[in-house]
Amino acid sequence: MKQSLIGALCAMAVMGGAFAQTPKKPVAKPTRQTAPAVEAKDAATIEFEKFRAEMEDSNPAELFEMKGEEQWKTKRGPNNVALAESCDLGQGVGKIEGAYVKMPRYFADADAVMDAERRIVWCMVEKQGFKFEDIAKTPFANETFTPDITNLVTYVAGHSRNMKIAVPLKEPKVREAYEIGKEIAAYRAGPYDFSCNTCHGADGKRIRMQQLPNLSTAKGAMSGVQGWPGYRMTGGVMLTHQWRMGDCFRQQRFPQPKYASDAVAYLLTYMIGNANGQVYKGPGIKR
């Protein structure tokens, strides 16, 4: 099992390199004046999808799930408590089955709407005694480092595999978060006048060859949710949905959203809420 995973990782590193070098599609000559059908996929996309399908049996995310499981069950932090015996993700203390697909949700003890990552951070701070500032200093993985929180989120997400997204939008506080998130997505500012919706507010759009999901539709929202947390072949790192929100704001030419903040939780409520009722396939692989 482990060996095949390592083999898979090596293969991915090679593939990742290949993708990094060939961001563009090879030669082809459209002579039409209009753009080709938006669903047309370039060679790299087709290759990647084939590859991802082959990878499904030995998903590298499993390595991070294994680490996360250990960290979830071990007594840690200044208070020497395990998350498994102290952290309530909305399904009861220590219960993780189906928790990921039912977040963001409102947590009365924190008086906040929280996505999975924000909630686990809250537990690490409130229950285990870690300092938020320490976690927020390097919240996302890079080539040489994967933070504990990423493993934990991946572990929790793995226990919602093949379950339906069910953000409790009828809960008034969640509903409000959804509506505010929707407004954040529409807010144009910055040097380029961009909002989230500039790229993700209409069907059938692309940046270069990259398809852009329309997050206001159920189908588009689901493709924005699917695969996160994900093992990203560019750089070969495990990254969370929180990270993805930040990277969108980077490309939007905005300043950086604060880690585990209301702004990110509300945006995620809007996006994941729009994906309600569809099946989440678990931690995945991203380009």
Next chain:
Amino acid sequence: MTKNILLAAMATLLLIALPAAAEGDYRAKAIAVIKKDFQPRGQASIDRLAEDGLQAVCNRTGNKPPKSLAERMEADQLAGVRYPADGKLMGDWKEGEKLAQSGRGFTWSDDPGLPVGGNCYNCHQISPKETSFGTVGPSLYQFGKLRGTSAEIQKYTYSRIYNSKSYNLCSEMPRFGHIGALKEKQIKDLVALLLDPESPVNK
């Protein structure tokens, strides 16, 4: 009877007014959350979160401003376009092609000391040789072939790149000249890419 009609009318008015009030409320809350929850990073300073007048109008109207207002504001934007002193609006299409390819600029991970790209292929089909192009904006293939290279068309193309909002107030396209992202020479080169009969765009 009249009383009932009046009451009914008032209730209807209330019903119409309520969702609108709630919407405004969420926008105000969203702005408060954005102000609270972002931090500066690299060149992306916190002042980028504030809406300028045009952004505010587009944000408040869902990018569909009333026509009379849009026309006035578009005229203002157009009045701000600065044309080259030498009167020449077409540069070198080869340089324009290089610039159109680059998507660099203004993110917190971009080096602010490096020149900013045109970002053109991110959203537009342009030269048929480049098949990796976006579709957020319309295809610009054969832009000049279809329009010619008259002084009027050159001026239109220059000002459209300089500030697309001069023609469509809530256009998704950045105001490249207006914000100083692209300099005069760069915009000339892009005009040439679109209009020069020698450019692959018009072959």
